[in-house]
Amino acid sequence: MAADLIAVVPDQRTTTGPGLRPHRISSSGSFLGRDESALLRAAGPDYFGWLEHVQAAAGCSHPIRLSGEIATVDRATGQLLTTTATADLPDGEIYKPCGNRRHAVCPSCARTYQRDAYQLLRAGLAGGKGIPDTVAGHPAVFVTLTAPSFGTVHTRAVKRHTCAGRRRCDCRAEPCHPRRATDPTARPCEHGQPTVCWARHEDDDPRLGQPLCLDCHDYAGQVVWNHSAPELWRRTSEGIRKRLHARARQLGLPPVVQVTDSGTVRRVAPVKPSFGKVAEMQRRAVVHYHAIIRLDGVDVDPDAIxxxxxxxxxxLAAAVKHAAATVAFTTRPHPTNPAGWHITWGDPDKGIDVRTITADGEVTDGKVAGYLAKYATKSTEATGHVSRxxxxxxxxxxxxxxxTHPERLIDACWTIGQHRDWQMLRRWAHMLGFGGHFLTKSRRYSVTFRILRDARIIWRRTELGHEYAEQPEETTLIIGLLSYAGSGWRTTGDALLANTAAAMARERRETAREEFAAVA
Structure with a gap:
């Protein structure tokens, strides 16, 4: 049992702050280890009060600690009703989850982010959370857009899956890069490295994503493409919109007349695409996009869906394919490449995938939302580099x-970023050139993360869940006069106790959810 409890304790690498120590100090002046500090905390008279106090951040690997005062003010009169000082609370601080979306940094906060992302993305396909249920009948496609090749890398390809689930796929892969000896392309490269690989890579093979020849790989082109990917997506989404508008004119669909709040009358196209997309860092250390694109009509009310x-x-599918295959641009010049880099998507036959989303087919709203939410918590860890x-x-x-492959990519970012027009590559060298957001959406597609987080806060305060919307408007305003006190748990013993309590609570909730599902 002790081993199970210890396993849920995160790696304590960032315990910082004035006067803080990774372990408690005993009465004799010596430092206490993790188990000793945990026993000292658990034996204290205020243990259960402390456990309730840190409940909101109990599962977080590196919680934010805040100190100061919290004031309650009357909304109508502005009168100060009460004040609470954190000095009177356990540890004299408030614990707040770090909120990091990356699973490699904080699994607990990443899990919360992933579930919010799922709800956000699925609401745009099935409705709910303030989005009308009628969106379930709108045409929608699931799009995957990948980058071109910058050099041959080790890959794992399965032509036919026979496994029950892709998460634990054990299907036999095809040979990586098979070529017969008589094939002229099978000769070693100019650096003497083989261009053939007959290995059938397993999913955990560390060679996956690594170039067959590091010296042949176009590292400058790859980091510039990563850096330019957000702009390429923007131009592609604009190309999809223009293609749909042209198709509407071809069919003779009349424009819609809208009146803005200022009284201005405007005529707009009768259709408009909305999207939610996620950027994923592939093992070869290049970004590609997964996107849900939904086709909406346009009403006289600009906010109506x-x-x-x-x-x-x-x-919709034809517009996506046309835009992805034709949109391209050239970057600004650089001393190492005066003509600039040509930025485009990968091979239209291999790098562009468009699938129709249906209610009961192979690609459903739940599967797509879960797929995108899972990748929203990934970063450059898949390449072997920890992003900071x-x-x-x-x-x-x-x-x-x-x-190594990541080291050369970072070096390319730093080298190209020496030029004043390319300094942003140095800023995003830790992300291998990519400086965009990992999850974005158009305004009309769905709700926002803030709405979901506010709903969760209200649920926690009222403990009523679905009834929070029926509560009367609050008459008081809570103002936090807080300042940053540090990051991380005060001791590894505190981390052990808090994370163990959070893990047990999660296990109870998961068990209850499974039982309810079985009864239903």
């Missing part, structure tokens, strides 16, 4: 033009 008239899912901001003091620890 109505079904489209005259256009269907085939028109880099500067000139530490760059030599991570960049090496003759080193």
């Amino acid at each position: 109505v079904p489209p008239v005259g256009l269907g899912v085939d028109d 901001r880099l500067d000139s003091d530490v760059i030599d620890l991570y960049a090496n033009e003759h080193g």
Whole structure:
């Protein structure tokens, strides 16, 4: 049992703050270990009060600690009703979850982010959370857009899956890069490295994503493409919109007349695409996009979400394929490449995948939302690099033009970023050039993360869940006069106790959810 409890304790690497120590100090002046500090905390008279106090951040790996005062003010009169000082609370601080979306940094907060992302993405396909249920009948497609090749890398391809679930796929993979000896392309590269690989890679093979020849790989082109991917997506989404508008004119669909709040009259196209997308960092350390694109109609009310008239899912899919295959641009020049880099999506036959989303088919709203939410918590960890901001003091620890695949990518970012017009590559060197958001959506597609978080806060305060919307408007305003006190748990013993309590609570909830599902 003790081993199970210890396993849920996160890695304590960032316990910081003035006067804080990773372990408690005993009466004799010596430092206490994790187990001893946990026993000291659990034996204290205020243990259960402390456990309730840290409940909101109990599962977090590196909670934020705040100190100061919390004031309650009357909304109508502005009168100060009460004040609470954190000095009177356990530890003299308030614990707040770090909120990091990356699973490698904080599994607990990433799990919360993932579930919020699922609700956000699914609401745009099935309705709910303030989105009308009629969106379930709108044409929608699931799109995957990948980058072009910057060099041959080790891959795992399965032509036919026979496994029950892709999460634990054990299907036999095809040979990586098979070529016969008589094939002219099977000769070693100019650096003497083989261009053939007959291995059938397993999913956990560390060679996956690694170039067959590091010296042949176009590292400059890859980091520039990563950096330019958000702009390429923006132009692609604009190309999809223009293609749909052209199709509407071709079919003779009349424009819609809208009147703005200022009284201005405008004529707009009768259809408009909405999207929610996630950026995923592949093992070869290049970004690709998964997107849900929904086709909406346009109403006289600019904020209304109505079904489209005259256009269907085939028109939407054709617009996506056309835009992805034709949109391209050239970057600004650089001394190492005066003509600039040509930015485009991958091979239209291999790098662009468009699938129709249906209620009961192979690609459903729940599957797609779960798929995108899972990748929203990933970052550069898949490439072997832990993402954190880099500067000139530490760059030599991570960049090496003759080193590993990630080290060469970071070196390319730093080298190209020497030019004043490309300095942003240095800013995003820790992300291998990519500086965009990992989850974005159009305004009309769905609700926002803030709405979901506010609903969760109200649920926690009222403990009524679905009844929170029926509560009367609050007459008081809570104002936090708090300042940053530190990050991380005070002791590894505190982390052990808090995370164990959170893990047990999660297990109870999961068990209850499974039992309810079985009864239903």
